[in-house]
Amino acid sequence: MVTTLALVIFVLSYIIIMSEKFDRVLIACTGGVLMLIVGIFTVETAFVEYIDWGTIALLFSMMVIVTITSKTGVFEFIAINLAKLVNGRGVPLLFVVSILTAVGSAFLANVTTVLLLVPIVLTLVKILQVPAVPYLIAIIISSNIGGAATLIGDPPNIMIGQAVEHLTFNAFLIHLSPIVTLIFFLTLAGLSLLYWKRLKVSRENQLKLQKINALEYVTFDSVLVKSLSVLVLTISGFIFHPFIHVELTSVAMAGALLLLLLTHQEHRTDEVFKQVDWGTLFFFIGLFLLVGGLEEVGVIDETARGIIYYTEGDLPKTAMLVLWLTGILSGVVDNIPFVAAMIPVILEFKEYGMTNLDPLWWSLALGACLGGNGTLLGASSNLVVAGLAAKAKEEVNFLEFIKVGFPVVIVSLIICSVYVYFRYLVPFL
Template sequence: MFTVLTVIIFLITYIVIMTEKIDRALAAGLGGIAMLIVGIYDVNKAFVTYIDWNTIALLFAMMLIVIITSQTGVFEFLAIVMAKMVKGRPIPLLIVITILTAIGSAFLANVTMVLLLVPIILTIVRMIHIPAIPYLISIIIASNIGGTATLIGDPPNIMIGQAVEHLTFNAFLIHLSPIVLLIFFVILGYLIFVYWDKLKANHIDQKKLTSIRARDYLKVTPALPKSVSVLIMTIIGFMLNPLLHIDLTSIALAGALLLLLLTHDEYKPDEVFKQVEWGTLFFFIGLFMLIGGLEEVGIIDELARGLVFYTEGDLPKTSMLILWMTGVLSGFVDNIPFVAAMIPVILEFKDYGMTNLDPLWWSLALGACLGGNGTLLGASSNLVVAGLAAKEKEDIKFIEFLKVGFPIVIISLGISSVYIYFRYLIHFTV
């Protein structure tokens, strides 16, 4: 009885999240509360066992650091400087904005990066009279690829890193950044090919571009060096995690609190807290409660057994299945709930004789993050860009994005398959 109720609650909630009939944070929260009301588990178990407070706290801390840093205008300054460097020429502008998005998404989280960049690129393209859609779609694609490279770049990676202790910030850099770099430049070439005709013919208003002064966007106050320094120190702290033996959440929280303390004269904590993406945090809380229900009634165990049975416990087969299944499905459903459901499934594989699970974790991370480029529903950053663009009357059509994004997913997964096979799996097939 409880199993049936859990599945019904999970599916209804998931459908509501996908269709966006109501806010996804509210939908996930209602689904989680429904698990409590019908008695799947009690509130103590939800808060102590199933909600991953480390992930919530890490996201919260990084939001605070980026919110304060963004107030200084440093991100707008960098974007405009890059635009002026290429003299506003459409194709070079596409290249530099895509590179900036990818790098920023790796170290600031992709949702945060697109929130900062989209208003800037919309201002630039309107001033020099070139179409916005190619840039908006390229920002989405680059944010998901760049976010794949680090533990903090994309929410699925944060969830995986918190679930598996030895997958540190440096581990993600070492194992994922090489393939992400290759995929990024291949896809950048593909985007240039797709949008070449559309952008090459556009006339550039050089006078308007010249009139934009990047320095005007920079707020040269004591908060500028303080926020940039704390951001850099926090990222260095992540990299030194194996030497410091301090978990990432503690490093991020220390950085956030230090920055709040150093800048409280200019940016009151109450005002900073108002800008936190509370909806995202509560979405995660509801999501963890939903997945907790599946764990509680044994559905996760059954999924693990089914995968092991299908692949006969063969590590290469299991790894490739997870990569492609996650990649394709993440294009049509938000990758965050999918990864939340897959993490306990992979953890269960230890009980079936699989001792080396790392290839499975890298397959899950690559599939979830890169698969998010498949459709507008594939990742949080996609929805954020689409929402910001719609407010400015620059609607990104679902089909238009699908035509560009889905081939990119296939290319990305193909390259990832070769990488995973030759780096992790070849020894298991000879």
């Protein structure tokens, strides 16, 4: 009965969110609270086990840093110079934005990358008078693809790296970056063909862009120096986090607190907090509770364990099933709890006589990261971009994203299937 209730609440909440008839923040939080009311879990369990406060704190901290930094005009400065670099042409700009997002997501947390890039893109589209949605969708897709390339790019990879000692930063780079690079450029080509008609910039706007002096947007004062210094320090902390052994969330919180202390005379803390995107943060909390309900009643764990019985320990069949099941499900539920459930299951495969588990780890990593492109609910970075876009009155439609994102996932999984089979399974067989 409890399992049925959890499934009904989860499915109904997701259907209403996808319909976009009601505010998604309210629906996600309502679904989460219903899980509490019907007794799926207690308040204590929800707050201690299922709400990922590390992710919430990371998002909040980066929002604070970006909010203060944006007041200096530095994002407008970068945006204008980026646009000038490609002479204000729509499709080349899509390439530049996508490449920046993918590279940034590979070496920073992808959530951090989109928080930095979305304000720049929103500024650019206003100057060039082109639709923002194609660029925002490209940022989402590029962040998930780029994040798959390294150990620190996406939370599922971090979790796998912590669980398996020999899967180091270099191992992820060597094994995943080649296939991720191929998928990225094929996807970029597809996005360019899809959107090139919508991204035509008039000659008038191109000339207007060239006449703009980017320096006029920058406020040269102490806040500029302080915010850029803290931003560089924070990003450096993210890059070197495997060596300094300080959690990403701790680095972000320290950066936000330091910047608030340094700029409290110029920008009051309460005013900065008012500009934080609280809707996105509460949307995350609601989703954590919804997925936590499924985890509490054992749905996610049983799904993972069912793989063992279905494949009967056959390595090629298991690797393909892990890749596709993880890829499809990661587009519907947050990939973090599913990967958390899958890790101990894969470790148990040793008891079934499997001595080479690496194909399963790479399948899990690729499926979880690339599958996040399936829907707006598939990954943290998707929700952050959608939240920032909504705040700027540039809505990313749920169904419009699925039309682009889901085919990208299918093509990505097909390419990954060929890659995993010939690189890892054929030599083993």
